[in-house]
Amino acid sequence: MRVLVLLIFILGFSFGDIFEWEVEVGEDVKGKLIRSLEEKGVEAVKVFELSPTYTYLFICGGAPGVLQDLPQLLTFYICRVYIYRDTRGNSKVGYVNAGNLMKVFGKHLSEEERRSLKEFTERVVSAIEEVRKK
Amino acid sequence: MKAILFLAGGVLAALLFVYSVKRFYATPERIFFFTLEVERKSFADVVDELKAELKERGLGILETVRLSEDYVIILSCDVSWKDQLLERVPSLSSLIPCPVAVYRHRGKVFIAVPKEIYFVQAHREDLGQDLADTLTRLYQTLRIAIAEVAVR
Numbered sequence: 415m416r417v418l419v420l421l422i423f424i425l426g427f428s429f430g431d432i433f434e435w436e437v438e439v440g441e442d443v444k445g446k447l448i449r450s451l452e453e454k455g456v457e458a459v460k461v462f463e464l465s466p467t468y469t470y471l472f473i474c475g476g477a478p479g480v481l482q483d484l485p486q487l488l489t490f491y492i493c494r495v496y497i498y499r500d501t502r503g504n505s506k507v508g509y510v511n512a513g514n515l516m517k518v519f520g521k522h523l524s525e526e527e528r529r530s531l532k533e534f535t536e537r538v539v540s541a542i543e544e545v546r547k548k
Numbered sequence: 549m550k551a552i553l554f555l556a557g558g559v560l561a562a563l564l565f566v567y568s569v570k571r572f573y574a575t576p577e578r579i580f581f582f583t584l585e586v587e588r589k590s591f592a593d594v595v596d597e598l599k600a601e602l603k604e605r606g607l608g609i610l611e612t613v614r615l616s617e618d619y620v621i622i623l624s625c626d627v628s629w630k631d632q633l634l635e636r637v638p639s640l641s642s643l644i645p646c647p648v649a650v651y652r653h654r655g656k657v658f659i660a661v662p663k664e665i666y667f668v669q670a671h672r673e674d675l676g677q678d679l680a681d682t683l684t685r686l687y688q689t690l691r692i693a694i695a696e697v698a699v700r
Contacts (some may be wrong), residue, residue: 417663462610464630465630472623484576488621491642500638508639
C-alpha cells in the first residue's frame with residue numbers, strides 16, 4: 415500500500431483515492447445515521463449542510479483521544495462522515511477506508527493509538543453498515 | 549577492476565539515495581501533511597491569530613471545534629465553489645472545508661493541514677484542470693496564512 419502511494423506521487427499515476435470508502439443507503443438517512451452513530455458511542459459534534467445534496471458530519475468528539483505520535487492524523491478523514499445524493503439520484507454515505515489508513519499510517523502510531531483508532535473506526539463503520547441499503 | 553569498483557560505487561550511491569528518500573522525505577507525515585511549529589506564542593494566541601489571518605485572507609471559517617485542551621480543529625475555506633467540487637468528487641470534503649489543526653505536542657505548538665497534492669492527483673480526471681488548479685491555489689493561500697502566523 416505504501417508503495418502504491420509512493421507511485422502516485424513519484425510517477426503521477428492515479429489509482430483513485432485509496433482512503434475512500436462509500437456505500438449506498440436509502441433516502442432520508444441523516445437522522446438514522448446520527449442515531450446509529452450515537453448508539454455506538456460516536457457523537458456527531460457538528461452537522462453541516464454543505465449543499466442541498468451534501469451533508470458533512472464532524473464526528474470526532476475527542477473519541478479516539480488525541481494521537482500523540484501523529485497528531486495531524488485527526489485532520490485526515492477520520493473525523494468526517496459524509497452523506498450525499500449522486501448525479502443518478504442515489505444516496506450514499508462515505509467514510510475513511512480504515513484498512514488502508516492503517517496500512518499507510520499504522521506503523522507511525524503506538525500500539526495503544528492503533529488499537530484506539532481501529533476501535534473508533536470500527537464503531538463508525540458498523541453504524542454506517544446499519545443504515546446501508548440491503 | 550576499475551569498472552567493477554565504479555559499478556559498486558554507483559549501486560551503493562543509488563541505495564543510499566533510495567534509503568534517505570524513504571527514511572527522511574517519503575514518510576506519511578511529510579507526504580500528507582503540511583506542519584509548522586509556532587514558537588514564542590501561547591496555544592490560545594495561535595488559535596486566535598490563525599482565525600484572524602484566515603478571515604483576513606478571505607478563507608472564511610465554518611466552525612472551530614475543540615477536541616481537547618491541547619487540540620483545536622478550525623474548519624476553514626468556506627468557498628463559493630464547494631458545491632461544484634463536491635458534486636464532482638464527493639470524497640473531497642476531506643479538503644473542503646479545510647481542516648486546520650492547532651495542537652500542543654511535547655510542549656510545543658503546531659499548526660497542520662493535509663496537503664492537497666495526493667487528492668488532486670487521485671481525482672485529477674474527475675476534477676478537471678480548472679478546479680484542480682483552483683483547489684491547489686486555495687491550499688497555497690492556506691499554507692501562506694499558516695506560515696504568516698508561525699513566523700510573525
